Amino acid sequence: MKRKYIILSVIFPAIIFLNSCESLLDETNPNQTTVQDYWVNETSAIKGTNAIYAALQRKGTYRRWLYFAYDVRSDVLYSRSPWADLSNFSKFTFSDYNFEVNYDLFQDQYRGLFRANQVLHYVPGIDMDPDLKKRLIGEASFLRALFHYNLVNLYGNVPVADHLPTDPSQGFEQRTIDDVWGLIISDLKTAQESLLLSYSPEEVGRATWGAATGLLAKSYMQRHDYDNAIIELEKIIIDNEGLYELVSDYASLFRHTSENSTESVFEIQFSNEFENGPDQDGTATSSLGCNRSIFFAPTGVGWSDAEVNRWIVDKFLEERDASGDIDPRMDVTLIWNKPDSLDPVNLVYGVPYLTRFPEGHSKHDSQWMRKYQNDYWRDTENWDSPINFIVIRYADLLLLYAEALNETNRTEEAYDYIDMIRQRVGLETLTSTKPDLSQQEMRDQIEHERLLELAGESVRFLDLARWGKLSSDLSDRDPEFEYFVEGKSELLPIPTQEIDLNDVEQNNGW
Numbered sequence: 001m002k003r004k005y006i007i008l009s010v011i012f013p014a015i016i017f018l019n020s021c022e023s024l025l026d027e028t029n030p031n032q033t034t035v036q037d038y039w040v041n042e043t044s045a046i047k048g049t050n051a052i053y054a055a056l057q058r059k060g061t062y063r064r065w066l067y068f069a070y071d072v073r074s075d076v077l078y079s080r081s082p083w084a085d086l087s088n089f090s091k092f093t094f095s096d097y098n099f100e101v102n103y104d105l106f107q108d109q110y111r112g113l114f115r116a117n118q119v120l121h122y123v124p125g126i127d128m129d130p131d132l133k134k135r136l137i138g139e140a141s142f143l144r145a146l147f148h149y150n151l152v153n154l155y156g157n158v159p160v161a162d163h164l165p166t167d168p169s170q171g172f173e174q175r176t177i178d179d180v181w182g183l184i185i186s187d188l189k190t191a192q193e194s195l196l197l198s199y200s201p202e203e204v205g206r207a208t209w210g211a212a213t214g215l216l217a218k219s220y221m222q223r224h225d226y227d228n229a230i231i232e233l234e235k236i237i238i239d240n241e242g243l244y245e246l247v248s249d250y251a252s253l254f255r256h257t258s259e260n261s262t263e264s265v266f267e268i269q270f271s272n273e274f275e276n277g278p279d280q281d282g283t284a285t286s287s288l289g290c291n292r293s294i295f296f297a298p299t300g301v302g303w304s305d306a307e308v309n310r311w312i313v314d315k316f317l318e319e320r321d322a323s324g325d326i327d328p329r330m331d332v333t334l335i336w337n338k339p340d341s342l343d344p345v346n347l348v349y350g351v352p353y354l355t356r357f358p359e360g361h362s363k364h365d366s367q368w369m370r371k372y373q374n375d376y377w378r379d380t381e382n383w384d385s386p387i388n389f390i391v392i393r394y395a396d397l398l399l400l401y402a403e404a405l406n407e408t409n410r411t412e413e414a415y416d417y418i419d420m421i422r423q424r425v426g427l428e429t430l431t432s433t434k435p436d437l438s439q440q441e442m443r444d445q446i447e448h449e450r451l452l453e454l455a456g457e458s459v460r461f462l463d464l465a466r467w468g469k470l471s472s473d474l475s476d477r478d479p480e481f482e483y484f485v486e487g488k489s490e491l492l493p494i495p496t497q498e499i500d501l502n503d504v505e506q507n508n509g510w
Contacts, residue, residue, distance in 0.1 A: 039118075039123070041126060041127075042126065042128035042132065044126070045119070045122075045123045045126050045128060045132075045136055046132075046136065048115070048123070049136045049140060051115045052112060052115040052119065052139070052143045053143070053205070053206075054115075055115055056112065056146075057268065057270070058108040058111065059104045060108025060111075061109065061112065061150070062290070062389050063290055063291050064292065065101045066150065067295075067296070067458060068086070068090065068101060068295075069105055069461075070458035070460070070461045071369075071460065072306045073090050074461040074478075075309060075474045075481065076309060077309065078307055078478055078480050079306055081303070086101060086305060092483045092488075093483045097493040097499075098496050102493065102495055105154060106151075106155065109148075109150050110147075112143065112147040113147045113161035116141075116147065117162075118164055120141065120144070123136055123140070135195060138193070138194025139191070139206060141188070141212075142212045144161070145184045145185075145187035145191065147161075148180055148184050148187075153222070153462055153465070156177050157175065157507070158175070159171065159175070159502075160179060181219065181222075188212050189216070191209075191211075192212045196208060196209060197243065205267070205269040208266070210265050211266035213235050214392040215392060218400065222466055224407075226407045230405065230408065233397055233404065234401075236265075237397065244262060245262040245263065247261050247262060248424070250425055251332045251376075253390065253393070254332065256377075256385075256387045257377075259388040262394075263393055263395060267389060267391060268388055270288060270290040270385065270388050271289065271386050272288070272289045272385070274289075275383075275384040288384075289383060289384025289386060291383055291385070293374055293381045294383055296368060296369050297381040298335060298357075301349050301380055302381040307366055307368055308456075309478050312455060313330075315448065316330040316333075316334070317330075319427065321426040327427065327452060328425050329425055333371055334368070335373075337353050338353070347375075348375070349378075369455075371455075371456045372387050395424075395453055399417065399449055401417050402417040402418050402446060403443075405417075406439055406443060407439075414442060414446075415429075415431045418449055443467075471484060472486070487508055488508055491507045492507070493507055494506055
């Protein structure tokens, strides 16, 4: 196979992975800590592992752009951003493959991978507590799998960062999608064997056994390997029953006042402690906040670069709870122009909807995401939201388990796990309202359940990909899909800079 490379360069002890286009300095600073001098003890092993988690807070990971790649490119949201390149990104039509969003998405996954590979390369040789060493290797393995998970879902055939190059001129071979998934699954199995079930409050946010098992199950699901997905999901749901539980208050899942709950399997830790600090990691006062909320907030509150398609509102209104009220998840999920009969006040960041939007937006019936927005505690947005983002949620795993059961001809068994989700928000059970569904009818129902439970949580695009539903046919509910080209638009283009510098093959159609 022809070898393709991404070139790496490194500076220590800050543990910063530089862009592949940057060259090493010709002069060596004799006072600078070398790689070999850094990885010498338990403290450096812990700090090196912590640096991998910091990569989850970069713009191209969970600070900002992944939400545009997974949520806005789905049929749930769309963009009318005045920033044309950003708007075109979700229309599958942007022409500059080095456009900031695409470039950051690609590069920042590799920054995280480089950090993970340092831990996996150096920590095994450090003389330290063996149990801690095993755990740190497990954390690095999980995080390496998570970065590759994003890359393979967004870009397909990518260079596989499965080792630490011995010098900056070495790089990684571009591999097939099957090969990338193979490394992800291998890393997650390593992580499973090494990670703890839980941590002390001081260590909360680190990858656990459940995080590795949940991501392994999600990986099998994307591969349509339902039998193995069931095995992994049952380890969490049945064999370790009670390890995770649905919280009673659905809204609390998306608020900074109730983070790391019993329903959270893995979440990114954000904070506004260093509000308005530098936009990337690397200094003691770098911003630790999430940027999603200011981009997703309505006009006058934030940038309104992402809005919700109207068909989601109609889906929520299809069914009422046992008391005749609308699904309570609707107001948690959406900011929308509710009829006065449902809510005569209908506040948007403390101001009634029709007061804030008396003409333009109410006329067009615009709606926005409320999940992960800060309107429950402040009247505006800024760059640094303190709300953690949940990457893997127990409710997601329950619905995936129902889906896997249905796909393996165990449709009747799927009802119980869907009912757990419905009963939490006061909806009648599916068992009572729609008994004896066929396999195809259950597929349709699971799509409905996942939409209402998980909208805006960066799973919809992957759901559509798994179900083979990514196509221009979606344009009847999301006009942006008019520009979707099958065989091309499922994946993003690899940045041109990587193509030029490293002889990486471009994705189909781009």
